[in-house]
Structure formats: C-alpha cells, structure tokens
Amino acid sequence: MDTLVEEIRRCVICKEGLGWGPRPVVQLSSSSKIIIVGQAPGRRVHETGIPWNDASGKTLRAWLGINESVFYNPEYFSIMPMGFCYPGKGKSGDLPPRTECAPLWHSRIMDLFISKPLILLIGQYAQRYYLGKNYKSGLTETVRAYKDYLPQYFPLPHPSPRNKNWVKINPWFEEEVIPDLRERVKDLLKRNS
Numbered sequence: 230m231d232t233l234v235e236e237i238r239r240c241v242i243c244k245e246g247l248g249w250g251p252r253p254v255v256q257l258s259s260s261s262k263i264i265i266v267g268q269a270p271g272r273r274v275h276e277t278g279i280p281w282n283d284a285s286g287k288t289l290r291a292w293l294g295i296n297e298s299v300f301y302n303p304e305y306f307s308i309m310p311m312g313f314c315y316p317g318k319g320k321s322g323d324l325p326p327r328t329e330c331a332p333l334w335h336s337r338i339m340d341l342f343i344s345k346p347l348i349l350l351i352g353q354y355a356q357r358y359y360l361g362k363n364y365k366s367g368l369t370e371t372v373r374a375y376k377d378y379l380p381q382y383f384p385l386p387h388p389s390p391r392n393k394n395w396v397k398i399n400p401w402f403e404e405e406v407i408p409d410l411r412e413r414v415k416d417l418l419k420r421n422s
Contacts, residue, residue: 230338233257234255234257237253237313238255240313242333243329248317249314250314251314252278253313253330254274255280256301256306258307259342259343260342260343260344261306261307262344262346264307265306265308265349266348267280267311267351268310268323268326268354268355268387269310269311269313269314269315269324271283271315272315272318275314279301284389284390285389286300288389288390289351289388294411294414307338307346309334310326311355312326312330312331322391347381350384350385352368352386353371369386369399372384385406386402
C-alpha cells in the first residue's frame with residue numbers, strides 16, 4: 230500500500246484541469262477497518278494536505294462519535310475521495326470531483342485491504358459510483374435505505390455546513406442513522422484493538 234500511496238501522491242494526470250494544481254490527498258493502510266470515500270478535497274484540505282481538515286470533517290467526526298486521533302489513525306480509517314485533488318470553486322460551492330481518479334486508483338486500492346472494511350459512501354458521487362444500479366432515486370432515499378447496503382457500504386450525506394438544512398428536514402437521519410453508524414464504528418474499532 231505504501232508504494233501505491235507514493236504513486237498516487239505523484240499523480241498529475243488531470244493537472245491541466247486543476248486551477249490550484251495537483252495535490253492528491255489520501256490516507257491509506259491495508260489494515261484499516263473503515264474506508265471513507267468522500268467527494269474531493271476542499272481548498273483548506275488542499276492547502277494543508279490533511280483530509281477532512283475543515284468544518285465538514287468536524288461534523289463527520291461528530292457523526293462517527295470519534296476524535297481526531299482515532300480518525301487520523303490509518304489502522305482504523307483509510308480516506309480516499311472520488312477525486313484526489315481540489316477541483317476548484319464553482320458558482321455554488323466547489324466543483325464536482327475530477328472523474329479520472331476513481332477509475333484509475335480505487336480498484337487498485339481496494340485490492341490491497343487485508344480484510345473487508347466497512348465503506349462509508351459520503352455524498353452522491355461516491356454512492357452513484359459504488360452502488361451503481363442499486364443507488365435509489367436520490368441521495369435522501371439512498372441514505373434512508375442504508376441498511377440495504379450493509380455490511381459492505383454505509384451511505385451518508387456530505388457533512389458540509391451547506392447540508393445543515395438537509396439534516397434539519399430529515400430528522401430520521403440523526404434519530405436513527407447516526408446512532409447505528411456510531412455503534413458500528415465503535416464495534417469495528419474494538420475488534421483486534
């Protein structure tokens with residue numbers, strides 16, 4: 230896995246389409262218990278090189294019920310977005326993740342895991358890619374049906390501050406989904422610790 234991570238960090242395949250230049254941001258270990266598949270790094274993550282080092286990451290860690298030391302321990306969590314580099318700013322937020330990364334890298338990464346980790350699919354880009362025809366009619370329906378995808382996948386909305394209203398109008402998410410997510414994370418992290 231270390232060799233592959235070095236190769237990923239040198240990747241410049243889509244540099245022509247990146248206004249901020251390439252800076253792939255991943256955290257990977259073949260022994261991780263949980264994989265987080267997000268969208269793409271934001272500007273702050275691009276600048277620091279630390280995945281989920283922003284308000285979205287703070288919310289995600291709260292949803293998972295863990296602190297930063299656990300989150301940034303690759304023995305527990307691998308982190309790989311759909312697009313490994315910051316795609317830049319669009320009219321209403323960041324641009325979508327670049328489409329080159331997932332087909333180029335994801336299967337190679339997944340092949341290196343020792344056991345079958347739980348894969349958190351954060352946002353519609355990750356859900357559409359990994360769930361394919363099993364993706365429901367939208368993100369809300371997919372997240373509501375999260376049990377249909379277990380034990381392999383656990384779909385979640387993006388924890389961006391922009392999605393606070395989504396959480397507010399879907400109270401079942403915090404009432405049912407988050408407690409189940411926390412329990413599963415707690416159980417996985419206890420195993421072989």
